[in-house]
């Protein structure tokens with residue numbers, strides 16, 4: 128069975144999707160949509176070159192026209208974050224399956240609505256937390272779930288990167304609460320998703336944030352948080368976009384009863400600790416996977432197989448909401464000056480404008 132893809136948003140991340148679409152079987156690109164004609168041209172040219180095809184790709188400047196196209200089975204949503212929810216809901220209502228870039232949305236209500244509409248229309252919704260599909264991380268998750276690490280005690284997610292004034296001024300949605308969400312929502316969400324996927328169910332969070340560049344952006348550049356989990360594990364989030372002169376990168380460390388794992392670097396592929404008590408062979412095999420970075424292909428394959436009933440989708444809309452909820456909790460905690468407990472009744476990043 129083959130599926131036709133419509134791509135909405137033809138900017139930076141769209142090219143990553145395009146590469147994957149060209150590299151897997153059973154999918155092809157049928158239509159694209161962007162407000163900028165030249166971006167659609169660039170994507171179509173790149174597709175023709177990579178897929179070695181001269182097939183005509185339809186171009187829609189209004190994404191609703193792409194959603195009305197009966198030839199499109201799957202819609203990839205790679206537009207700016209503040210538009211994710213509206214386009215996702217519309218796509219599902221038009222009975223398309225969706226591959227939705229992170230963050231799922233900028234409000235918890237919208238995340239719930241996406242889940243609800245997907246269910247009501249019997250459509251699949253994948254949220255692009257692609258690091259869950261990276262071989263090292265997915266094997267680590269299997270080992271934790273199988274009990275090799277015993278009780279998880281502490282996880283630390285460090286995001287130490289550089290986003291300068293030029294970055295925020297390169298597009299007017301960047302650094303705005305209503306269209307980007309904060310730095311945790313944009314840059315921090317991948318590691319926060321892994322932290323909670325590996326440690327367990329969050330029950331509360333305390334956090335504080337700061338913005339040292341209010342002259343050209345609204346959102347935070349410093350964030351610190353402590354997450355408590357139902358299994359008594361603790362999570363620490365420390366994130367900044369002011370690292371000089373350039374990125375240190377990312378670091379994820381898990382301290383558990385029977386092992387310690389620490390992986391980091393700009394590409395999250397440098398292991399500084401990989402220890403599983405009494406199972407040297409397991410840690411050695413795990414370390415061998417650290418350089419494998421085919422997560423985007425694995426994510427697409429999981430999605431396509433889920434459409435044909437072959438397996439379960441890993442990052443559904445419900446799963447995609449989890450990291451967003453922890454971040455929203457951290458923001459709300461900053462506003463209230465005290466820990467907040469989950470589930471949150473409601474939150475939108477626009478509430479940070481208050």
Ligand SMILES: NC(=O)c1ccc[n+]([C@@H]2O[C@H](COP(=O)([O-])OP(=O)(O)OC[C@H]3O[C@@H](n4cnc5c(N)ncnc54)[C@H](O)[C@@H]3O)[C@@H](O)[C@H]2O)c1
Pocket residue numbers: 135136137138139140141160161162163166188190205206207208209210228229230255256257298313
């Ligand atoms: N999964 C990841 O690792 C990852 C990495 C980078 C970006 N992203 C996410 O991808 C999204 C896009 O980021 P980007 O860096 O590609 O941004 P970008 O600004 O390069 O591209 C966004 C594109 O959306 C288009 N667009 C805006 N409004 C539109 C509309 N109404 N209809 C059609 N197109 C519209 C813009 O013209 C632009 O071409 C963001 O939500 C970001 O969080 C995810």
